Amino acid sequence: MHLYQRLPIFVFEIEACENLKFITMAIRFNLDRNGQHLSLADWQRLPQAARETLASCLPGDDDFAARLDEIARDHLGRAVERSVDPASTAWQDTNTLPPGLLRQCELADLTPPDVGDWATLPAFRRYVLTKLSRRDTPNHCFVPAMLEFGLARTPAEL
Template sequence: MLFDFESDFAGSLRCIPMIVRMKLDLCGIKLTLRQWSRFTHEDRVALTDLACSTPSERETYRTRVLALIEARSEEPVRFLPEETHDDWQRSDRMPDAVTLQAQADLIAPPTAAQWASLLPLQRFALIKLARSKHENENFVPAMKEFGLCRASTDAG
């Protein structure tokens, strides 16, 4: 699943899509854009499509990513810290970063009911976009895409 706000790079998979970033988080791997760029297009498609929900699927995914990094990249594998980063899995509590980013963008943050109704991948994307210093220009487009705020009617 690729989001519309990712459309500028989704077809070529030149950047790491949110679905892959979520799977990497589940596997505890920090993949750099440089490492991703060394993967073939087929590698990228496979990592986008490969299942990563169950413990055995996560282990298979992790093994695949580690093998690709070793085979295609000259950079070492980097792992995420041991603490869990599962804010996106909690539908009952929206992280402060999402509220703060919405306020910074002068839009209303999601309500508790809206947050609870989002798919885990949507919550993951909003949290990542809110916490990212270089990608938060996609926060408002993501909010609009997820039906959390009205699209602007301004002509530019």
């Protein structure tokens, strides 16, 4: 069984995250939710089994922070840092599309979703789209995520 088949990984993440070389969106969510920061370099220093343990945590897992701190102490020699920049909470507002999402739609030449469609998305999916939209440059995962979440159509569907 492939790793992605037993972990909370979106289809658009499989190529980058299948071997857990990169941090999954579920882990990013848990890091942001707990005000923790883990660099990619530190993530890659963790043994594969530790990465799999963390990657198996569902978004919003209440035990994630303690589990990460324990793993970091065991394998990095210290607890993880606390994030100095609070994560955006724009994804929590179901009445307004985040400005970054609108910008990414414009950059990708996509029609933004309706606010009603945004509001009905599960919170974790809203978080993912907001996280993918935080920069002013195109994000290569944004369009695949929009397609996967049913918020964009392929040219064949138009």
